[in-house]
Amino acid sequence: xxxxxxxxxxxxxxxxxxxxxxxxxxxxxxxxxxxxxxxxxxxxxxxxxxxxxxxxxxxxxxxxxxxxxxxxxxxxxxxxxxxxxxxxxxxxxxxxxxxxxxxxxxxxxxxxxxxxxxxxxxxxxxxxxxxxxxxxxxxxxxxxx
Amino acid sequence: xxxxxxxxxxxxxxxxxxxxxxxxxxxxxxxxxxxxxxxxxxxxxxxxxxxxxxxxxxxxxxxxxxxxxxxxxxxxxxxxxxxxxxxxxxxxxxxxxxxxxxxxxxxxxxxxxxxxxxxxxxxxxxxxxxxxxxxxxxxxxxxxxxxxxxxxxxxxxxxxxxxxxxxxxxxxxxxxxxxxxxxxxxxxxxxxxxxxxxxxxx
Numbered sequence: 043x044x045x046x047x048x049x050x051x052x053x054x055x056x057x058x059x060x061x062x063x064x065x066x067x068x069x070x071x072x073x074x075x076x077x078x079x080x081x082x083x084x085x086x087x088x089x090x091x092x093x094x095x096x097x098x099x100x101x102x103x104x105x106x107x108x109x110x111x112x113x114x115x116x117x118x119x120x121x122x123x124x125x126x127x128x129x130x131x132x133x134x135x136x137x138x139x140x141x142x143x144x145x146x147x148x149x150x151x152x153x154x155x156x157x158x159x160x161x162x163x164x165x166x167x168x169x170x171x172x173x174x175x176x177x178x179x180x181x182x183x184x185x186x187x
Numbered sequence: 188x189x190x191x192x193x194x195x196x197x198x199x200x201x202x203x204x205x206x207x208x209x210x211x212x213x214x215x216x217x218x219x220x221x222x223x224x225x226x227x228x229x230x231x232x233x234x235x236x237x238x239x240x241x242x243x244x245x246x247x248x249x250x251x252x253x254x255x256x257x258x259x260x261x262x263x264x265x266x267x268x269x270x271x272x273x274x275x276x277x278x279x280x281x282x283x284x285x286x287x288x289x290x291x292x293x294x295x296x297x298x299x300x301x302x303x304x305x306x307x308x309x310x311x312x313x314x315x316x317x318x319x320x321x322x323x324x325x326x327x328x329x330x331x332x333x334x335x336x337x338x339x340x341x342x343x344x345x346x347x348x349x350x351x352x353x354x355x356x357x358x359x360x361x362x363x364x365x366x367x368x369x370x371x372x373x374x375x376x377x378x379x380x381x382x383x384x385x386x387x388x389x
Contacts, residue, residue, distance in 0.1 A: 074301070076349060078350050079349045080356060154351050155352070157353070
């Protein structure tokens with residue numbers, strides 16, 4: 043149970059940070075005093091991230107209520123599995139946040155915030171193998187009796 | 188004992204028409220007060236070669252041979268917009284073909300420098316543009332020939348964006364559209380005179 047809570051928290055925090063990074067672009071200004079994003083750009087830039095995290099988090103939350111898979115027979119390597127799950131989840135989410143934050147990281151030399159968000163979503167699509175099995179295992183398995 | 192349902196009199200057609208007309212008038216007033224400064228009209232007079240005073244033609248007059256009006260004004264429009272870095276989105280330009288009269292020419296969006304924004308704000312202090320955005324302008328222009336005048340109707344549409352924005356968005360506040368069209372008008376008039384000179388002596 044604890045492992046699921048930690049993994050769920052990582053997902054929710056990554057989502058919140060991603061949205062927060064984009065929201066920050068609406069409130070800070072570059073060296074010339076120009077806003078990075080207008081309020082009208084908010085939804086356009088957040089939509090790809092909402093779709094991405096919406097798919098994962100809705101699955102995770104659904105599995106909190108519905109657990110379709112039988113548990114694994116052994117828990118000998120449970121601690122290793124959990125560490126691996128944390129590592130995979132972080133390896134998946136950290137680059138997403140890094141790519142979304144590119145405007146901050148590079149000082150505004152990218153093709154634009156939406157392009158950065160789309161790059162992040164492309165990364166997520168390519169790296170989904172990192173978290174697919176982990177999520178199925180931790181969120182889809184029935185608890186051992 | 189039940190009462191029959193009361194029948195309310197239907198509103199008369201004349202009353203509805205008056206109400207509709209009043210609403211239309213209010214809408215027109217509101218809309219015109221919002222966008223009145225974005226449209227500008229101006230005329231450029233031209234003469235025929237044979238109509239020069241005493242047979243001599245001054246350099247300050249646009250002179251166009253009969254039948255060459257559309258090509259001349261088309262060339263002048265294209266040269267003027269090109270000189271100011273505007274591309275044309277509509278209509279599709281075919282070399283050697285004139286833009287028809289009353290056809291709306293729409294340019295792409297060209298960024299405006301911060302100096303121009305400051306100059307606009309100095310000139311139009313009731314319509315100050317916020318300094319924390321980038322601006323661009325799109326021009327729309329059409330012309331018709333009335334007797335011996337080119338009659339131009341122009342409209343400049345202001346767009347804004349942030350430095351990391353994915354796209355331009357139309358600026359909804361008040362601004363002086365004529366300010367942004369003035370350089371185009373000046374260049375267009377000069378180009379018309381140049382075309383006139385170029386076509387005067389074959």
